[in-house]
Amino acid sequence: MSTTSPRIGGFADRIDARSKVTGQARYAADVVLPGLAHAALVGSTIASGRVLGVDTARAEQAGGVLLVLTHLNRGPLGDLPNGDGDGLTADPRPPLADDRVHYRGQIVAMVVAESPEEAAHAASLVDVRYEPAPFVVDIDDADATRLADAPRRGDCAAALRAAPVTLDVVYSTPIQHPCPLEPHAAVAHWVDHDLVVHDTTQWVRGDQAVLARAFGLPRERVRVHAPFVGGSFGAKVFTAAHVLLAAVAARRLQRPVKAVLRSSEVLTAVGPRAATRQRIQLAAERDGRLLALRHHTRSHCATDRGVADLDPFYEPTSGVTRMLYACPHYEAVHDVVPLHLAKPGWMRAPGEATGLWALEGALDELACALHLDPLALRLRNHSSRDAHTGKPHASEHLRECYEQGAERFGWARRDLRPRSMRDGDAWLGWGMATATYPGNRDPASVSVRLDRERGRIHATVSTAGADLGTGMYTMLAVVVADALDLPLEWITVELGDTRLPPCPVTGGSNLTASTAPAARAACVQLRRRLLAFRRAPDESADWHELLSRAGLDQVEAVGTTDAVHDDARAHHSFGAVFVEVRVAPELGRIRVTRVVGVYDVGQVVDATTTRSQLIGGIVFGIGQALLEQLVHDPMHGLPVHADLAGYLLPTHADVPEIDVDWLEDVPDLAFNTIGCRGVGEIGITGVAPAIASAVHHAIGVRLRDLPLTPDRLLAALADASARPERAK
């Protein structure tokens, strides 16, 4: 076993890997408690209307059944909070609040039984009578409401009228789902009138706040555990309805209750990424310099709340289009379309993954129209400041990403003309796009404790934040190992527990930037305290010896990070992604054969997990581009193919070798003391437009609707052969 201490930026082995591959890591659904009862949910079979009556008699008489909860007997629950800092729910009304149905699959009853099988069987015996009402599940079929927030600069309309070159195109994205492989699950139990919940959540403190409000408890009497979470991608921010109902049932039964969603329930009742329709209007000089950009988005929202009450969420597509490129005239308009579906939520890079699909696609079209290299067009419009606020980026190295990515990929050899590369009976194409994601940072606290243990020192690092499987355990261990010169084996990390020091939601790629500086700050305090016990300034720091001199068995410090308050500068990560595709047009088949991504994410803390995150993001982007869509039946409102055999995620065979790298020595020290920005989301950004750009390069056909499925490609080819693309 190695006893050298890893350094920030090096490749460390994941400290939680062994516990995961040996099954020791305990996820929420793994929790077994004495007397555990099991819940099964009953989802609405209509998309809109009212529950006229629920006959629970047969279910209640079925073997093993302990309780059937409906809106008629659920009992009181307080109103739920729904603002940042206080926890979030998809619906401000508690579950089973009344008889109204807003989407197909909405929970209308929950059965609790001795075994999961008995609960599932009894759930099928709950007889719900409905009064259906008209509904709409197609974003193109419903009226929209314009949001008041319409960022603008300059005079877009005038610039669009006057410009020598214009482009006006519509890009669309379907409903896509974060679809974590670990389904949502919760175990709730009451211990001496205190509520304890094991949940699949990105935010134990958010859960705690919601549950405290719902049950009228002070926060400290609700404890939430989420030591391990098996993927989330945004799907586990909201405190879900089944968590609240499990707690209701546990209190009623005075027994622990477990609720595990089926994948069909995850896909139906957990909010997806909203569908979007995005019209991009560009005006440019003939040399490619952008003059104006107008971005008009339609995205869907839920029907069960007034549009004025839409906050805190709609798919924020224009966040990225307003800031990325130098462009004097800009306007974004956003319409929301209420649909009878579960309220949309966050999915990896919400807004960036969708907004860049439209913007980068349009730029590729502009490059083609002007016979410019797509990379040259990006360079011509490069901005070293946030183009909307005008704030300079504190640390921005996008041009180096372009340069290094192009070099690794061999971009210079690209022929501008479509249909220029043939390989057997397929066409090859190369495309590229810009990647970007904001640097986010939130207040966080991390404690580091040193214990003298059997003749050596042991460090324990603790914070309430949840590791979604991405590497936070290892990342924090590396920070502490680096700061205190300890081997990883001497460090334990504790996460995902409301009793640990406060930490924000794991979201918006914020957690490394928030907790790593806090962990280091704690280490700095410990060093200062213990180094005072050195006998000479050059004496090496043996923490065990210094603790014993101090007469202590244990010493602890808490470090904190503040919210970002840098009004003078902007903080963003950037990257460049290059893609090769192989297209068999007559088969409608697109396969990604090569991806190169080079990123500026500030100072990398742990190279192993950073590399995983970036590769994972690119795989996510391949899914977004080629496979993923949740389709709803227009007549009945049900999601078709709502399982993992039908909602297609990329398999190994869909994913080529992915070459990722990042710039070294580019810490964003104005952002935090380590100079790190999070890497959870930037990997997905730019991938889908780079793939579509490569498809166009391969066969000269422009696809603007995700995903790029065989039927779409065949239809576009038929269309293109009927109406040959006119050169501008």
Place this chain on the structure above:
Amino acid sequence: MRPFTYVEGVSVADAAAAVHATPAAMFLAGGTTVVDLMKLGVLAPDTLVDVHRLPLGDIELDDRRARIGACVRNAQLAEHPEIRARWPVVGEALQSGMSPQLRNMSTVAGNVLQRTRCPYYRDPHSACNKRVPGSGCAARTGWDRDAAVLGTSPRCIAVFPSDLATALAILDAIIYTRRGDGGARRLPFDGFHRLPGDTPERETILDHGELVTHFELPDLALARRSHYFKVRDRASYDFALAAAAVALDVERGLVRDARIALGGVATRPWRCSAAEQSLRGKRAEPAAFRAAADLALADAVAGAHNGFKIELARHVITRALTELAIRPG
């Protein structure tokens, strides 16, 4: 899932008799379809008779034929060297479907008898004549992108999903069964699966309690030159949008005999006899293959979203035959 009685089959005859005696009983083999559909509430047998330990798990070969037990795992059949040499289309079809885990678990008979992936069949609350006769067909007015374009009826457009069955359709396969009353049957593969017509709930000509025991593949010279070609949305673990099982007997550049079956586009394994006929005596090259493909799809009828399958299936047939024609040996 409804509570049910689980019975382990002691012998082939007992297992068949046990299901025969109970109207809502079903056989259970690999469980990858039946258990799945029970969890969804689509199937609700009151008794499951487990046949996977019965002595139906062997592959026997001689010069005249292969005899494949009904409970041979799909992985075992796919990887069998002699099967791969003499009937390459079988291994190729199996390798192009499922995940390795499913191939390890599921059986050959279960594969041939697997149920449609039509989302309305799999949702117990949707109208589906196959699941509840007379309830209607939600697919016709709904999301029919994956539905069949051949062999449909006003009552059902559900596509038949099995890759293996598509391969068996060109191999003159024979299915051997044991009936619940003790009798046995020898059924040609062609005609084993029924068209939906007015009774889409009846998918094969098997009677209740009739257990498939073996498949026989007669030795067939042209099967040595056979091939499976499949197009799907993702590169692995996905059902066909269109697939073709083909075999060619070519002498001095002329087609002596050809076999073509389509998968992923029809309501049952879809043998293309007219297309096969059209190739006899023609030069084994793409122009003839394209003409044959046009014939194979001549009667195709599309709904709102699955029209692309017609053109795609034409290309798939052409591609499959072209790849096979240039294959050495």
